[in-house]
Amino acid sequence: MTAAMPAAPVADVVIAGAGPAGRALARACAALDLRVLLVDPRPHRPWTHTYGAWAHELPDDLPADVAAARGRGVAIGERTHELDDTYVVLDTSALQVHLTDPTVAVRRGRVVAAVPAAPGRNPAVMLDDGTSPSGRVVVDATGARQALARRGAARGLEGVRPRAEQTAFGVVVPREVAARVSGDRLLFMDWRADHGHEGWPTFLYAVPLDAERVLLEETSLARRPGLPMPELRARLRARLLAAGLTEAEIPDDPADVEKVRFPVDSPRHRSPAGVVAVGAADSLVHPASGFSLATSLRMAPRLATVLADALRGGADPVAAAKAARRVVRSPAAATVHALRRRGLETLLAMPPADVPAFFDRFFALPDVHRRAYLDAREDVTASLAAMTSLFGGLTPRLRLHLIRGTVLGARSVRTEQ
Numbered sequence: 001m002t003a004a005m006p007a008a009p010v011a012d013v014v015i016a017g018a019g020p021a022g023r024a025l026a027r028a029c030a031a032l033d034l035r036v037l038l039v040d041p042r043p044h045r046p047w048t049h050t051y052g053a054w055a056h057e058l059p060d061d062l063p064a065d066v067a068a069a070r071g072r073g074v075a076i077g078e079r080t081h082e083l084d085d086t087y088v089v090l091d092t093s094a095l096q097v098h099l100t101d102p103t104v105a106v107r108r109g110r111v112v113a114a115v116p117a118a119p120g121r122n123p124a125v126m127l128d129d130g131t132s133p134s135g136r137v138v139v140d141a142t143g144a145r146q147a148l149a150r151r152g153a154a155r156g157l158e159g160v161r162p163r164a165e166q167t168a169f170g171v172v173v174p175r176e177v178a179a180r181v182s183g184d185r186l187l188f189m190d191w192r193a194d195h196g197h198e199g200w201p202t203f204l205y206a207v208p209l210d211a212e213r214v215l216l217e218e219t220s221l222a223r224r225p226g227l228p229m230p231e232l233r234a235r236l237r238a239r240l241l242a243a244g245l246t247e248a249e250i251p252d253d254p255a256d257v258e259k260v261r262f263p264v265d266s267p268r269h270r271s272p273a274g275v276v277a278v279g280a281a282d283s284l285v286h287p288a289s290g291f292s293l294a295t296s297l298r299m300a301p302r303l304a305t306v307l308a309d310a311l312r313g314g315a316d317p318v319a320a321a322k323a324a325r326r327v328v329r330s331p332a333a334a335t336v337h338a339l340r341r342r343g344l345e346t347l348l349a350m351p352p353a354d355v356p357a358f359f360d361r362f363f364a365l366p367d368v369h370r371r372a373y374l375d376a377r378e379d380v381t382a383s384l385a386a387m388t389s390l391f392g393g394l395t396p397r398l399r400l401h402l403i404r405g406t407v408l409g410a411r412s413v414r415t416e417q
Contacts, residue, residue: 012036015039017140021296028301032304036101039108043108062297071086074185114140139276149269170215171257177245180244189204197231199352202227202232204239226261269283276321278299279292286340289374365389
């Protein structure tokens with residue numbers, strides 16, 4: 001099929017994907033008077049996932065009503081750790097309203113590829129109906145699908161081995177019911193195997209959604225391939241029954257069930273000329289935690305400013321996209337991301353029985369090191385210091401696994417670059 005040629009640009013910035021990363025950037029660009037076109041197959045569909053972040057990671061201008069609940073987190077491995085940081089669970093509907101700017105033009109359509117910039121031609125997005133709306137810069141915010149990456153180049157190790165995925169199965173229950181499982185605490189991670197299942201370890205994530213409801217979620221932090229949903233569901237059910245809940249108290253209505261599955265080791269986005277990737281489409285998903293929302297929210301205004309300065313300064317699409325890519329993937333950010341990928345491989349190579357002890361050591365780190373590993377995406381020195389501190393506190397057995405994982409991680413990252 002012959003590709004439709006892009007028409008005259010309808011926007012300064014065309015963003016493919018209307019999830020949190022795409023909406024946040026669209027809003028930030030519109031605030032700087034850039035013409036924005038947001039393209040998505042279902043641009044107005046309600047968001048359903050539960051989003052959480054540490055309070056210090058969130059942008060200062062986030063409205064108070066976007067925070068549905070907050071509290072000091074608790075992590076349990078072989079010991080209980082009362083964390084100093086405040087964990088915030090976001091009101092997903094309020095977040096969507098906050099990030100939706102009515103001045104942003106929206107077009108319904110499924111993006112299938114990018115039309116790269118060329119001399120005298122702006123980049124564009126090709127839709128499944130054959131049309132190609134163009135802009136001076138195109139942004140891929142399509143998540144792990146990486147719809148606008150160069151074909152065949154974003155495969156990485158795909159086809160050789162499956163992606164590492166975070167998977168989870170959760171149910172929403174009344175607070176008084178959840179308290180019998182969580183002790184009315186915000187459980188960031190509870191690695192106790194109260195579900196009675198052997199094999200790859202999972203943890204309970206128990207967070208309030210508001211004053212009345214709590215999400216109880218059995219979570220596999222990372223596994224290649226991801227732990228299947230039926231196994232997670234069976235573990236959660238067994239865990240809740242062991243805590244004293246009855247069958248009638250465990251919801252099976254889809255409205256009270258959450259399923260999560262996403263890769264944590266997506267390959268580097270191979271961007272065509274004039275295209276930049278954000279959010280889960282590039283390297284903003286933390287390989288060891290799966291978090292990306294707070295980073296995308298904080299980065300959006302900075303990225304929009306760089307785009308506005310480049311476009312108003314007369315930069316061509318290729319130069320403007322390159323300037324934006326330096327924000328998303330600076331040399332320091334790329335180095336830290338590679339270090340985190342090695343941390344992921346360490347976890348994946350670890351004997352299952354050793355995982356709770358490993359996280360005991362991680363949550364016993366000084367706050368400065370724990371925060372650096374989770375949040376300092378462009379601070380190489382702080383990230384190395386955190387990893388060194390973690391290594392120093394491990395048993396000889398865990399140190400050996402850490403070294404093996406580091407070697408595996410280095411090979412994986414080199415292969416995907």
